[in-house]
Amino acid sequence: MNIHTGCPNIPNIDSFLLKARGILLSKHLSNNGPLVTELEYRLAEYLDVRHVVTVCNATVGLMVALKALALGGEVILPSFTFIASAHALQWEGIKPVFCDIDPITHNIDASKVERLITDKTTAIMGVHIWGRPCSHKELLALARKYKVKLLYDAAHAFGTTYKSRSVAALEDISVISFHATKSFNTFEGGAIVTNNDELANKVKLMRNYSFNGEDNVTGIGLNAKMSEIHAAMGLCNLDSYTEVLEHCKRIYSYYKEKLPDVLGMSIIDYPENENHNYHYIITEIDENDFGCSRDAVHSHLKANGVVARRYFLPGCHKSEPYKSLYPGVYLPYTDTLCRRVLALPGGSGIKELVQIDKIIALLKQIRSWGKYSA
Ligand SMILES: *Cc1c(COP(=O)(O)O)cnc(C)c1O
Numbered sequence: 001m002n003i004h005t006g007c008p009n010i011p012n013i014d015s016f017l018l019k020a021r022g023i024l025l026s027k028h029l030s031n032n033g034p035l036v037t038e039l040e041y042r043l044a045e046y047l048d049v050r051h052v053v054t055v056c057n058a059t060v061g062l063m064v065a066l067k068a069l070a071l072g073g074e075v076i077l078p079s080f081t082f083i084a085s086a087h088a089l090q091w092e093g094i095k096p097v098f099c100d101i102d103p104i105t106h107n108i109d110a111s112k113v114e115r116l117i118t119d120k121t122t123a124i125m126g127v128h129i130w131g132r133p134c135s136h137k138e139l140l141a142l143a144r145k146y147k148v149k150l151l152y153d154a155a156h157a158f159g160t161t162y163k164s165r166s167v168a169a170l171e172d173i174s175v176i177s178f179h180a181t182k183s184f185n186t187f188e189g190g191a192i193v194t195n196n197d198e199l200a201n202k203v204k205l206m207r208n209y210s211f212n213g214e215d216n217v218t219g220i221g222l223n224a225k226m227s228e229i230h231a232a233m234g235l236c237n238l239d240s241y242t243e244v245l246e247h248c249k250r251i252y253s254y255y256k257e258k259l260p261d262v263l264g265m266s267i268i269d270y271p272e273n274e275n276h277n278y279h280y281i282i283t284e285i286d287e288n289d290f291g292c293s294r295d296a297v298h299s300h301l302k303a304n305g306v307v308a309r310r311y312f313l314p315g316c317h318k319s320e321p322y323k324s325l326y327p328g329v330y331l332p333y334t335d336t337l338c339r340r341v342l343a344l345p346g347g348s349g350i351k352e353l354v355q356i357d358k359i360i361a362l363l364k365q366i367r368s369w370g371k372y373s374a
Pocket of ligand 1: 082176
């Protein structure tokens with residue numbers, strides 16, 4: 001049987017079916033139903049933030065957040081991110097200005113942001129890649145200095161902290177993804193998170209066509225609502241989330257313990273003294289030290305029933321439409337990392353630790369071949 005990367009976390013099936021039955025009997029399927037309300041309340045408590053506004057997915061959540069912040073012109077973001085970060089900007093008529101990353105943290109390099117700021121810049125959008133927090137202090141200082149907004153694509157960052165504070169609570173607004181493959185899922189879904197009451201009210205209106213009461217449309221809006229069945233999944237997944245976290249941490253620690261003797265391949269660290277979801281098992285493969293390329297490792301694993309995943313291939317600046325719209329963007333660290341990163345199966349994709357032994361044996365095997373052929 002294949003071992004997959006990005007296997008969804010499934011809650012207790014009977015609890016979910018019971019809630020599904022309740023929804024059908026109540027006939028309240030969507031439009032701010034009781035389960036959505038309960039999920040938002042429980043998530044605000046869990047994430048330690050004032051406002052959690054659920055949405056149908058994080059991509060649309062980002063679009064709503066950008067509109068609520070009244071952004072335009074240019075927004076600076078990393079290119080080493082899922083394409084949705086750039087798409088949300090472009091979709092809103094905003095030019096994504098791609099910044100290089102810090103090769104250690106994989107996050108936007110705050111020291112390279114300032115030179116990209118122009119009189120058209122309206123915001124900086126950090127992305128907490130793998131859930132590891134961006135250099136918030138430095139980004140916030142820049143945002144204040146140039147009077148631009150700061151927002152975060154926190155799609156990976158469910159339940160993580162920055163200086164012991166919930167990542168989701170950082171200025172001005174964050175968007176988390178609850179897609180099936182993320183740490184916490186509602187099949188499809190997401191949340192706009194903020195401590196700012198005014199912004200929270202704005203996004204709540206916008207996600208529901210900007211209806212303020214019956215028949216009173218107050219501005220531009222769209223349909224970004226989460227439905228009751230998605231909220232039911234979220235509530236059930238929240239009930240089992242502590243066990244999911246323990247499982248993910250056990251798997252991550254096992255990889256960390258077993259892999260150091262595989263030279264030329266390292267598993268990224270997660271910050272100590274911070275909460276983390278340990279959802280991604282991220283390796284970097286140095287072709288010279290390891291003896292063969294990341295892509296060769298990916299194929300060898302696949303041929304042996306282990307489906308790893310390359311991220312992000314290529315970086316946004318080399319994908320359409322950005323490659324054609326904004327040519328000549330040179331991001332050497334992003335390009336290098338895009339060639340090196342491989343996500344290995346973790347989380348619920350791994351049932352028993354012997355599966356990790358198998359993966360590591362395959363990695364050692366291919367490493368020795370690479371060395372002979374070199
Ligand atoms: C998954 C993801 C998104 C999009 O989330 P959806 O809920 O699938 O729309 C955006 N940004 C990043 C970094 C992601 O990984």
